[in-house]
Amino acid sequence: MAHDAAADAALSPLQQVAGDFSADKNAFSVPWGKAMMWIFLLSDTFIFTCFLTSYMNVRMSTTTPWPFPSEVFALHMFGQDIPLILIAIMTFVLITSSGTMAMAVNYGYRRHKRNTVLLMVATAALGATFVSMQAFEWTKLIMEGARPWENPWGAPQFGSAFFMITGFHGLHVSAGVIYLLVVANRVRKGFYDKRGSYEMVEIAGLYWHFVDLVWVFIFAFFYLW
Amino acid sequence: MSQAEGQQHPIKIYLWIWLLLFVLSTFSYLVDYYHLQGYLRWSLIIVFMLLKAGFIVAIFMHMAWERLALKFAILLPPLCLLILIGFMAVEGDYTFFTRGAAFLH
Numbered sequence: 001m002a003h004d005a006a007a008d009a010a011l012s013p014l015q016q017v018a019g020d021f022s023a024d025k026n027a028f029s030v031p032w033g034k035a036m037m038w039i040f041l042l043s044d045t046f047i048f049t050c051f052l053t054s055y056m057n058v059r060m061s062t063t064t065p066w067p068f069p070s071e072v073f074a075l076h077m078f079g080q081d082i083p084l085i086l087i088a089i090m091t092f093v094l095i096t097s098s099g100t101m102a103m104a105v106n107y108g109y110r111r112h113k114r115n116t117v118l119l120m121v122a123t124a125a126l127g128a129t130f131v132s133m134q135a136f137e138w139t140k141l142i143m144e145g146a147r148p149w150e151n152p153w154g155a156p157q158f159g160s161a162f163f164m165i166t167g168f169h170g171l172h173v174s175a176g177v178i179y180l181l182v183v184a185n186r187v188r189k190g191f192y193d194k195r196g197s198y199e200m201v202e203i204a205g206l207y208w209h210f211v212d213l214v215w216v217f218i219f220a221f222f223y224l225w
Numbered sequence: 226m227s228q229a230e231g232q233q234h235p236i237k238i239y240l241w242i243w244l245l246l247f248v249l250s251t252f253s254y255l256v257d258y259y260h261l262q263g264y265l266r267w268s269l270i271i272v273f274m275l276l277k278a279g280f281i282v283a284i285f286m287h288m289a290w291e292r293l294a295l296k297f298a299i300l301l302p303p304l305c306l307l308i309l310i311g312f313m314a315v316e317g318d319y320t321f322f323t324r325g326a327a328f329l330h
Contacts, residue, residue, distance in 0.1 A: 017297060028295050035295070041299075045306075053313045057320075058317070060320075061317040061321045083258060088254045092250060109232065199231055202231055202232060205285075206286055216281065220253065220270050224257050
């Protein structure tokens with residue numbers, strides 16, 4: 001940007017904000033694609049909050065007891081029921097994929113193509129693992145009689161909230177896996193070398209971290225509450 | 226651009242945050258595993274959740290290194306959602322009350 005870095009540093013943070021928004025230049029000193037991804041993620045935040053808020057509303061207003069997630073999502077392993085174990089593993093898988101993605105972005109900016117591609121493919125593989133485990137969880141619950149309108153454990157609203165929230169999140173993960181593979185393939189073919197910038201890798205990373213971020217809230221409010 | 230090329234930070238910081246997220250997730254899982262109940266359970270869940278969310282946004286998504294203009298534009302609007310959550314909590318409470326009253330009569 002044309003603005004003088006030394007003069008900028010002399011301003012207070014709020015004066016910097018005022019300057020960024022009012023001066024005759026781009027408001028955000030980031031590539032436009034990154035600003036737009038952030039704005040998309042902001043809108044997605046509103047969508048997921050609406051889902052979680054409606055879940056809160058039906059859970060507060062139901063007169064039948066809410067199913068106990070700790071037991072509903074328990075798995076029978078090693079001769080005993082372990083509460084929430086599949087969900088815990090899914091959480092660790094998604095966090096790990098976030099870690100590999102953060103490193104992929106880093107290697108991209110260092111122009112280390114091989115590591116960038118490998119780490120992005122690893123991220124996509126972990127994402128696919130997550131979706132597979134979610135498919136397993138859905139299958140198990142459906143076999144046990146969970147439906148969007150009824151379930152054997154308690155309040156019928158449980159099913160609609162569960163399928164809506166985890167389904168929409170799983171859709172985001174699936175889309176993210178495809179998105180990451182497309183970008184990784186472009187890195188491999190040298191598309192971003194020609195363009196002279198690896199910011200697309202960081203933008204894809206933003207989306208992926210957001211998917212992980214949403215899961216943090218779903219894990220806390222839906223599975224642990 | 227404000228940075229030479231995008232966001233470049235030592236790999237080490239990502240590994241530390243990764244480890245930290247693992248530890249925090251383990252803690253939140255243990256909250257359930259040891260059947261903590263009531264306000265202790267809810268406050269621990271929320272504390273671990275907010276810490277995890279904060280580290281993901283600040284470090285993995287690089288928000289900590291962005292200019293304040295972008296931070297304001299992205300992080301302030303979601304505060305409106307607190308109003309929605311508040312309204313819906315009041316509404317849920319009221320619906321529960323009216324349902325209870327309807328069943329009594």
